[in-house]
Amino acid sequence: xxxxxxSDTKNFPETVSLEALPHFNIRQSHGWVSLRLKDIWxxxxxxxxxxxxxxxxRYKQTVLGVAWAILQPFMTMIVFSIFFGRLAKVPSDxxxxxxxxxxxxxxxxxxxxxxTASGNSLVANQQLLTKVYFPRLIIPISAVLAGLIDxxxxxxxxxxxxxxxxxxxxxxxxxxxxxxxxxxxxxxxxGLWLSALNVQYRDxxxxxxxxxxFWLFATPIAYPSSLVPQSxxxxxxxxxxxxxxxxxxxxxxxxxxxxxxxxxVSALVxxxxxxxxxxxxxRMENTFADVV
Amino acid sequence: MNEIAIHVKNLSKKYRIGQxxxxxxxxxxxxxxxxxxxxxxxxLANGQSATDKEGNRVIWALKDVSLEVKRGEAVGIIGPNxxxxxxxxxxxxxxxxxxxxxxxxxxxxxxxxxxxxxFHSELTGRENIYLNGAILGMKKAEIDRKFDExxxxxxxxxxxxxxxxxxxxxxxxxxAFAVAAHLEPEILLVDEVLSVGDASxxxxxFTKMEEIRHQGRTILFVSHNLGAITRLCQRTxxxxxxxxxxxxxxxxVISSYLSPEVGTTAERIWADPEKAPQGEIVRLRAVxxxxxxxxxxxxxxxxxxxxxEMEYEVLKPDHIIMPHFAFYNEEGVxxxxxxxxxxxxxxxxxxxxxxxxxAWIPGNLLADGTFSVGAGVDTIDPIIFQxxxxxxxxxxVNDSLESDSSRGDFTGDMGGIxxxxxxxxxxxxxxxxxxxxxxxx
Numbered sequence: 128x129x130x131x132x133x134s135d136t137k138n139f140p141e142t143v144s145l146e147a148l149p150h151f152n153i154r155q156s157h158g159w160v161s162l163r164l165k166d167i168w169x170x171x172x173x174x175x176x177x178x179x180x181x182x183x184x185r186y187k188q189t190v191l192g193v194a195w196a197i198l199q200p201f202m203t204m205i206v207f208s209i210f211f212g213r214l215a216k217v218p219s220d221x222x223x224x225x226x227x228x229x230x231x232x233x234x235x236x237x238x239x240x241x242x243t244a245s246g247n248s249l250v251a252n253q254q255l256l257t258k259v260y261f262p263r264l265i266i267p268i269s270a271v272l273a274g275l276i277d278x279x280x281x282x283x284x285x286x287x288x289x290x291x292x293x294x295x296x297x298x299x300x301x302x303x304x305x306x307x308x309x310x311x312x313x314x315x316x317x318g319l320w321l322s323a324l325n326v327q328y329r330d331x332x333x334x335x336x337x338x339x340x341f342w343l344f345a346t347p348i349a350y351p352s353s354l355v356p357q358s359x360x361x362x363x364x365x366x367x368x369x370x371x372x373x374x375x376x377x378x379x380x381x382x383x384x385x386x387x388x389x390x391x392v393s394a395l396v397x398x399x400x401x402x403x404x405x406x407x408x409x410r411m412e413n414t415f416a417d418v419v
Numbered sequence: 420m421n422e423i424a425i426h427v428k429n430l431s432k433k434y435r436i437g438q439x440x441x442x443x444x445x446x447x448x449x450x451x452x453x454x455x456x457x458x459x460x461x462x463l464a465n466g467q468s469a470t471d472k473e474g475n476r477v478i479w480a481l482k483d484v485s486l487e488v489k490r491g492e493a494v495g496i497i498g499p500n501x502x503x504x505x506x507x508x509x510x511x512x513x514x515x516x517x518x519x520x521x522x523x524x525x526x527x528x529x530x531x532x533x534x535x536x537x538f539h540s541e542l543t544g545r546e547n548i549y550l551n552g553a554i555l556g557m558k559k560a561e562i563d564r565k566f567d568e569x570x571x572x573x574x575x576x577x578x579x580x581x582x583x584x585x586x587x588x589x590x591x592x593x594x595a596f597a598v599a600a601h602l603e604p605e606i607l608l609v610d611e612v613l614s615v616g617d618a619s620x621x622x623x624x625f626t627k628m629e630e631i632r633h634q635g636r637t638i639l640f641v642s643h644n645l646g647a648i649t650r651l652c653q654r655t656x657x658x659x660x661x662x663x664x665x666x667x668x669x670x671x672v673i674s675s676y677l678s679p680e681v682g683t684t685a686e687r688i689w690a691d692p693e694k695a696p697q698g699e700i701v702r703l704r705a706v707x708x709x710x711x712x713x714x715x716x717x718x719x720x721x722x723x724x725x726x727x728e729m730e731y732e733v734l735k736p737d738h739i740i741m742p743h744f745a746f747y748n749e750e751g752v753x754x755x756x757x758x759x760x761x762x763x764x765x766x767x768x769x770x771x772x773x774x775x776x777x778a779w780i781p782g783n784l785l786a787d788g789t790f791s792v793g794a795g796v797d798t799i800d801p802i803i804f805q806x807x808x809x810x811x812x813x814x815x816v817n818d819s820l821e822s823d824s825s826r827g828d829f830t831g832d833m834g835g836i837x838x839x840x841x842x843x844x845x846x847x848x849x850x851x852x853x854x855x856x857x858x859x860x
Contacts, residue, residue, distance in 0.1 A: 150523065150524065151513065151523070151524040152523050152524075153513060153521060153522040153523070153524065154517060155516050155518060172553055172558055176549060176553035176554070180542065180546075180550055184539055184541045184542065187541040254537065255536060258514070259555065260513040261556075416515040
């Protein structure tokens, strides 16, 4: 019996090609690690399937289903319009308040949902972390990307509202993809930090709702950034969502004043945060499976 | 061309005790800081040092493990719980990093540390095949190509568009294993997954694994199912307390694993009466395997008879004692059990003292492989259970290829638990034409 089995392994079947086998060296990583962003490209199909899973599962077993994607920003817009627009008479840079608020709520919801989802993503997928190898970055990235569908759906309502108020966007609308990218990058930058910290400290889970609430008021959603004193504008723009939200209003609603510097400061902040987040994440990555 | 698939050198992995369980709230960190300092002081006073610099207790899940696996080799990994088997696989799959040492892997690695990783209960069977396949490292095109095969293997065609939360646990497992079974990496790392489903499905899974092995893939296979290991792997590694304590042909390693007591497999002695298996009336002293000549042996030729003996002490007089043995093959299947039929002491109350009961097992009865022996004693009138030692001892049966055992001139794997020599006869009934003529009459 054993004799026969040994001879089996000698004649190699064609199913296993022996050329150019990948080689992995496994050892403890020290000091600065490379970001290995190429790995993510290699695992793009897994990324696709995880995004697809999150989208498929999101509204399963709900009565309203996809309508939730519209209801959330729309109801918030109504509440804002009544309390801030009507009662508090918050200025809206000459734009009808409902569309002024809704246009800002869209990127905000995209950001806030993506931030929450990515911040909790590693813990939510701990079964995967401890049982399969893949670049861990895929998890927070997929959590962020899954939010784009909701954004797309609620965006349709914005188009309807703009039509209703007779607002026709200028050529500036072409910058919209870049602004969406900036919103996602902001969410990912913060999400990377939070998700990696969440693996170690579950306190993060409780911090996230508070953080997003606080952040909502630090972003010109219910009010225009023109309310902020000129001297504080630069500091204000350190919040990347300031640039994104004002950028949205500029691109879609044709609001013209002072967008450039805000967006540039925001983009810079995001770039720094994102890079630092990636480095931190990669450094912590090796311990995820042991600690989560 | 590189002949080596896996090369592991001085691999070690350290865990801090508690690191896995504790979810490290910041509050813990603060209380820990205080607690640690107190503990460190007390340790200084006591001169203890089994803690790392942060004051945590550490365990080495793996310590200085070195091994080499050739391309196309199937290697079993066995050992008690907590021996580091899963940790080794987790390092080789890059799920976790080693603390010291390194491993080189040549080839794509597919791992199966759990069936159904990433299954989502809200998704249908079809959707989960794609999701799980992607998680296990298959490309979408590959899953498309194998989809029908996977569904057929899982035997759940009818429910493929039903969410898996409506599945029975058996169906769920079958689907999960079906996906995993269609992985085609050059190196496959498998952790205890053959124990899913019912017996017939298990058999199917096992056949699939054999098929994978015959395709020349490298397999590292962790299991508690020693029978499966012997059948799949020529070579087995025994891990104990994080280190390799045996590495060699499967049947040898497995028999040394089954009999960790002093000496050979052929003999097991319970020197400490406190720890010996016992009841109120009888206490086990030793179990031995001997050749007919009386030598202690742990390997026997299939054609030779052997003796299995049990030495025990009767602690209270005037009871009728009934010793018995049970013989299990590597897969844990009971080959047979036997009760003492000795004419002298059967049905007769015994005085206190030490007895040795021996059972003769004829040659050409057991199939080849490793058998573990359960040894037990009951009293009768009334029946009172005394003890039963499940893996008291183990021995190995070798089938020679000398064509005078029941295998005759066949040299392949015979299978089965028993391999008796049967009387055969063949009658020649003439050629086909004359047979037909005959039946017409």
